[in-house]
Amino acid sequence: MTVFLPRTAVLTGVLAVAAALALSACGSSSDGSDAAGGKSAATATTAEALGGVDALAEAAKKEGTLRAVALPRDWANYGALMDGFKKKYGIKVEVENPNGASQDEISAVTSRKGKDSAPDVLDLGSSFAQSAAQQGLLAPYMVTGFADIPDTQRDSIGRWANDYGGYISFGCDAKRVRTCPTSFKDLLKPEYKGLVALNGSPTKSGSAFGAVYAAALANGGSFDDIQPGIDFFAKLKKSGNYTPLDSTPTTIGKGRTPISIDWDYLNAGYTHEFKSKGLDWTVVVPSDGKFSQYYSQAINKDAPHPAAARLWQEYLYSTEGQNIRLKGYARPALMTAMKKAGTLDKTAAAKLPKVSGTPSFPTETQQSNAKGVIAQSWGGATSE
Template sequence: MRISGWLTATVSAAIMLQAGTAMAQSLDELAAAAEAEGMLTTIALPRDWCNYEGVFRTFQEKYPNITLNELNPNASSAEELEAIRANMNNTGPQAPDVIDVGLAFGPQAKDEGLIQPYMVSTWDSIPEEAKDPEGYWYGDYYGVMSFAVNTDLVEDVPQSFADLLDPQYAGMVALAGDPRASNQAILAVMAAGMARGAEPGQAAGEAGLQFFKELNDMGNFVPVIAGSGTLAQGTTPIVIQWDYNALATRDTLNGNPPVEVVVPSDVTLAGVYVQAISAYAPHPNAAKLWMEHLYSDEGQIEWLRGYCHPIRYNDLVERGVVPQELLDALPPAEAYERAVFPTIEQVNANRDAVVNGWDSVVGADVVE
């Protein structure tokens, strides 16, 4: 599947030359400088999200002298930016070096001066529409919104957002995040609105809020932040989340209980996440080395093992470097052919509508 039409970017030769100063070191020089710093501080990277377990492992195998300091694995995108703001003058272990946030949060962080530019050595193979032309943020992976369903408790598996309004799903449906702060949950609300025919952006955000108001009013919505534990325990038998998280949960639970993953028939919303380096990173060279690892063939394939489509996916496939068994393990390509990639303007408009309207429209306080 191609990533096109969802984000407009114009890259001039002058801008590329200016930003190119951010990648002056050779990889060996960068590794030496990073090892001298001795630490990399990450935030909001659960090891079962996108196979970050494998990403961390392969990074440590290559650079054993760099200690990984993992902050708040379950932080939201908004909390990641707040962690940078709160630690601008702090070079201690609570200051993140790198962030992995929803698409809308990349330009916001740039506008606030919270991130710094860096172009990885594989920069040219990242689609132009998926990166900031000056190198401040760059797409890392994408997936589509789906339902993870505990089929021990749900006999009639819902196939669409419209199905979720059936009374048989009373006390069953949850989001995998707080829609006032979590990118995943914010876009789940937009997906619900798009399923009702609204255009991506503010209209879909507002329509999605109405959908969740109905879901909440009828008692189908469970106001807790759902995950693999709540799904397995039966607290939230139906979880709306990215397909890669749902598929990883299915594999982790290994049939206990059985989990079915559904891409809803009434909408296929794709979501892109982006990487960036904190402008106040205590370990800037380790941060750059981390980015080199993430955007190498090896790092991209590790994400793919976690069912996330890495941003360099087309390049990897065209060069024949993706193991066939890994391609065979992915969901059918047809599930992604109708995916809609919202523009950054649409993502921002939806975020504003959802974050500002959730409490007044839906009125459900989503908690851990």
């Protein structure tokens, strides 16, 4: 398992190049990727509609490629997933701007509609997935195990479904920080001056968005009221404890962001990776702000490779794919169903950060409203 990287890079430069190339392009390379019987993958909502997963795989192999944006190999074990997909089906996954953010993926879909350079699939923070669905950008598709995904973690018609996730956590360099924080309240202590960081802006990054939501829950807010979270970070900034420097493996390794608020599966990955480098990276889910969220999978409605896009979804939600997620410290959406079926990797599950209680999730409307509040207020609250 290698170091996880935050998905917060901006895609503007890449988009400019792609736009220039698109002027000479002839449009999408796919005409619908017909499967056996002349059925179109571009409109298929299940594998069965194409004659089953085997028929879908044959159509996908003819396409030969899967395009994506912002899928780091070292984020939630994507490297192992891409390698496994290629080994199993012979289809290469081409990833552009791997360190981009959810909004960059949506921007690539809207700016490259009908072009070969458009992404086939998207991995989005759930609030961004819901927004993309509302914009009519996503294709309905239900994977084989769709019914086993909890109702609150999937769109009713399959435009998006949660795949993996975790809890907002505090990662802490125990050799640089005498006493690591265990609550949002702790973060306000003077001893943490200039030490607390997010891995990006909550206007673009799903994990940073989750951090603000968690802070809201810790400070009298709710799924309907994220403002206390924004106010908390404004207070943290005023105290000098919050630094706008994005937390990355590099900044952590150099001691520049010794306290990083991020998903527990990313911080747990740092613990494993940095141990050999002498860094004692500890992970705790804050006691006063437990916020769990998942990243969702979706298919571009105008995917250049529609069969490969659907086959990729089938692979991610297969037992093999979900256990690969688990080995990357991420909690798979089908974890409960796999426990019941006896197919869960128990060794990998035992290594997850401990959390008590049952997670609850904001509704689509609540997340949409929260995004609007953050877009309007975050810059002013945390600016110099």
